[in-house]
Amino acid sequence: MELLNYKRFGQGQPLIILHGFLGSLDNWMTLGKRFAENYEVILVDQRNHGKSFHSDDFGYDEMVSDLENLIDSLELVNPILLGHSMGGKTVMQYAAFYPQKIDKLIVADIGPKAYPVHHDKILEGLKAIPIDKIESRQEADDALSDFVDIESTRIFLLKNLKRTPEGFEWKMNLPILCEKISEIGKELSHHLPIEMDTLFIRGGSSNYIPDEDWDDIEEIFPNSKLATIEGTGHWLHAENPDKFYELVINFLT
Structure with a gap:
């Protein structure tokens, strides 16, 4: 099985970061270097993105398998997973199938529900x-x-x-x-409940995690918290990286 393209730097507990649809690991370099002051950061290109391999097979099952292969190949122990948008769906799905292999979960501006095609x-x-x-x-x-x-x-x-x-x-x-654009919006196929500590971060001007979704999210993620970065949209980590960094570090420590 082919290995995803990744960049690895820093020392400490592994922190794996997955980008969103049409993104790449390069989008996370600046924040990744800040996180690397306290963690071993692994930035990843998901399949069909960045410098990772191209494949006709594309969906969350495949992206979870890719992540599992990377974690095993790099022999990462007790990693933290952070994913934005499509990457957030990938890490949620991974947590459903391999809860014993990861420590904590951070999901940026996406929920487990189905979303209509809008790209x-x-x-x-x-x-x-x-x-x-x-x-x-x-x-x-x-x-x-x-x-x-x-x-x-x-x-x-x-x-x-x-x-x-x-x-x-x-x-x-x-x-x-x-x-395969319809694959991106699909609902999480989950095992209930996913009990690890989880932080959801949403953009205050984004409509991806409206207030009315939170009860459903808590049913799946009973040990979760929700933070909002006011004045930001869907690319909240790029629009206000300082606040995003602060929220993540406070959650992890």
């Missing part, structure tokens, strides 16, 4: 970029701007561009991510 406009925009013809990142940005208004979101998405001797290519497996 279609972004994927349409990425597919509209003539990847084999563009000669600069600006050309890609110009094409994407017809579909994505927010500049910071375009910058995030275009981190998936890789320059080659011939021009540009995508790091992520865009065709499969488009084909």
